[in-house]
């Protein structure tokens with residue numbers, strides 16, 4: 227159906243997109259705790275890379291394995307604490323128990339709740355979050371910026387069910403933009419927003435149903451619908467909407483208008499304060515409405531060469547490639563620059579569960595290799611577009627292989643260091659090895675920095691716990707690197723003691 231939107235000329239370019247298909251490796255992921263970003267990039271290495279980026283090359287200098295160099299500025303105490311936190315997060319039994327407690331009625335007892343929240347605050351929260359207040363978050367941004375990184379500011383509210391909650395959340399996002407503006411120039415790359423925080427979630431479900439039905443039946447009229455890019459492709463899962471949905475009631479239409487006005491106010495604020503906004507992707511039951519909000523506001527606010535509004539594409543979805551392709555091409559045909567954050571996706575277990583409950587295939591690729599290949603294809607596609615002067619991308623990944631492939635391709639294409647249209651990003655507290663390596667190679671790297679009260683950030687922390695559990699979890703490589711560095715320091719200490727004892731004898 228997306229093909230209807232595209233001109234034959236644009237369709238002819240489809241093979242050049244599919245040409246990028248490759249099967250990326252299943253390499254484990256690098257992650258280090260938010261150890262210490264005071265380590266400055268080495269000027270010589272950065273300069274060397276800058277020169278080589280000017281000339282097409284097939285090599286990059288991503289050094290992710292020299293733990294001594296990597297953790298040179300990190301105190302031994304910090305190394306111990308971070309590897310212990312990541313080690314706990316990788317313990318499946320511990321994570322299962324933690325999740326059971328968080329979802330149990332124990333949390334309704336204020337004493338137990340206080341103890342649990344305090345424990346979380348001094349362990350996982352400290353590791354994965356920038357702070358509870360804007361002051362704490364500002365310290366964190368300054369620290370990482372001194373170390374050569376930028377911050378993606380995430381006021382970590384999750385979904386809400388009513389307009390009053392949405393209004394409160396909007397004020398939080400607006401304050402985030404003001405906060406970003408108050409920080410040192412270029413220390414903040416993006417302010418992140420979640421549409422579920424500014425539009426009631428029930429309404430997002432309903433709007434998604436209506437959009438899906440219109441995709442199945444283009445004659446189905448949606449009087450409230452604004453101009454948008456294509457939201458679905460022929461491979462999109464439509465099983466969430468099995469029956470023709472009722473139209474929005476007058477109250478729902480009003481609520482939708484209010485939600486739109488919230489997003490537009492946020493976009494205007496971003497334009498006014500020269501801050502770039504990225505909209506997070508969530509689960510497929512509501513993602514069509516999220517894309518609808520994102521694209522309709524991008525059409526209004528992305529101007530000239532600089533996208534103000536970025537969307538997010540989750541490469542674990544079977545329809546990710548086609549949707550990315552049709553959306554970028556539609557934007558191009560309207561002369562609108564588009565930006566995308568490219569992620570694999572964080573709602574894996576809930577997606578599979580809800581599809582199997584309804585008796586449908588999961589919308590997620592059948593194998594992890596297919597997800598890796600999809601991510602790398604999409605990254606390749608976006609890098610080609612940037613090299614051709616279109617669009618912008620944030621390659622948000624902890625996957626070392628994807629990082630290396632993208633860095634190498636960016637060099638091959640001559641995409642220069644400092645090009646505002648290419649950003650790598652990792653979550654704060656994860657994959658610092660990859661972040662340091664990319665930074666040392668001369669790329670722009672951001673850390674995703676959630677901040678807010680501990681209880682508000684809890685759903686985010688639970689997703690991180692899910693991601694880091696298991697032996698081959700997202701933090702496995704960084705844990706190995708940290709332990710190796712601790713062992714090296716221990717041996718060094720032993721040797722120093724032996725030398726001292728030898729001298730004194």
Ligand SMILES: Cc1cc2nc3c(=O)[nH]c(=O)nc-3n(C[C@H](O)[C@H](O)[C@H](O)COP(=O)(O)OP(=O)(O)OC[C@H]3O[C@@H](n4cnc5c(N)ncnc54)[C@H](O)[C@@H]3O)c2cc1C
Nearest residue numbers: 506507569570571572591593594597622623624625651653
């Ligand atoms: C800066 C940043 C922003 C982010 N924003 C978002 C966002 O807006 N929305 C969102 O959903 N996520 C977001 N994420 C989270 C991201 O989706 C997760 O980090 C992701 O799950 C991990 O992918 P990775 O690229 O780091 O690579 P890896 O760690 O290599 O990914 C491997 C993981 O992919 C999962 N997986 C995917 N497909 C399959 C499959 N077919 N079979 C088995 N396992 C599979 C598994 O859980 C596996 O552990 C963001 C991440 C970053 C770094």
